[in-house]
Amino acid sequence: MEEFHTNIGENIKRIRKERNLSLDKTAEITGVSKTMLGQIERGKSAPTITTLWKIASGLRLSFSSLVSQYKPSVTIVKKKEVNPIVENNGQYRVYPLVPYNPEQQFEIFSVTLEPGCEHIADPHSTGVEEFILVNEGTLEVVVNEQVYVVEPEDTLIFKADRPHIYRNIGDRMVKCSIVIHYSSQ
Amino acid sequence: MEEFHTNIGENIKRIRKERNLSLDKTAEITGVSKTMLGQIERGKSAPTITTLWKIASGLRLSFSSLVSQYKPSVTIVKKKEVNPIVENNGQYRVYPLVPYNPEQQFEIFSVTLEPGCEHIADPHSTGVEEFILVNEGTLEVVVNEQVYVVEPEDTLIFKADRPHIYRNIGDRMVKCSIVIHYSSQ
């Protein structure tokens, strides 16, 4: 999300137009200069949070109405085109399919474990929950010194704020999808 | 809300400490320099929304958890100390008691009309609702060419996206409280 501020600009411009406000009027109301407003609207400049606060306050807007992303109705992510994060000498590969963003409180990966691979994952912060959907192979997960065996088509859900271990003890590859949810707190 | 960015700094520092992260680690995770993080935490610098985005993404946080205001448990606002906005040659006075802020979608005024005063208010944008609580005197409000008489202790609620008129036709002062709610849309 490099061009994130362009969204804010479009939102501001749309709202300003809806209300039939000129840049001058908006500048007067918000206390932000006309030039700056124009640059923000055109994505030429990323405002500081103080000026964003001024704009939101002057226009009587919430933050969410300003930062709300334009969601394309359809997006396709090709796994082939995603660079995996490799660990355990390439035996453990993570493909970020849906990266985290502050609006959406979760992220989605596709994970591959070669036979015999054991991966020890660091605990996440409190309130984080993992949803593991196994597609191929049999995955062993260790949480709280307890071993869980997850067969294909099965799903494991657990609070990931403690260390956990993924193991592929079978002789075929394990492919699974992992959804990680971060609580707002 | 002049020192608005200090709140964000405190929030970031609190969360970082909760997770036992150093500035170096946080810089590595978020892609924002250690120095900048330190300055933001101490309120010495107001970040742009792009760096705030980086921080929120790297730390897996929502915007709301970063911008959430610290609310003092008790606040008292003395009307004597509030500068009113005067119109109609001082016959119409507006005291802003609770100013708008982007988190809280409303604002509260205390309004005074001298006897005989008529004030024509411009329409607000769509979705705006007004709640008028009359404390003293009798207030006449005209909305949609319809006249409403509001006695003391009574409350008038109406969509304020059209022109409306306040009138004091009695011989005593009218004092009322007005809550204006701005829809998030």
Added chain:
DNA sequence: ATAATTCAGACGTTATATTGCACGTGTGTG
């Protein structure tokens, strides 16, 4: 039609957000 007004964008200047480097302060470890 001409003048006046309003609008959006360009230019130059100032203020400040952002970075990399370096310094001082602890905190353990040999």
Added chain:
DNA sequence: CACACACGTGCAATATAACGTCTGAATTAT
């Protein structure tokens, strides 16, 4: 004790956000 290491902060350099002024185009008024 000395050494290394991690942590937070200060400083100079740079990038860029923010502002005021001006210009050209479009709209409205006279």
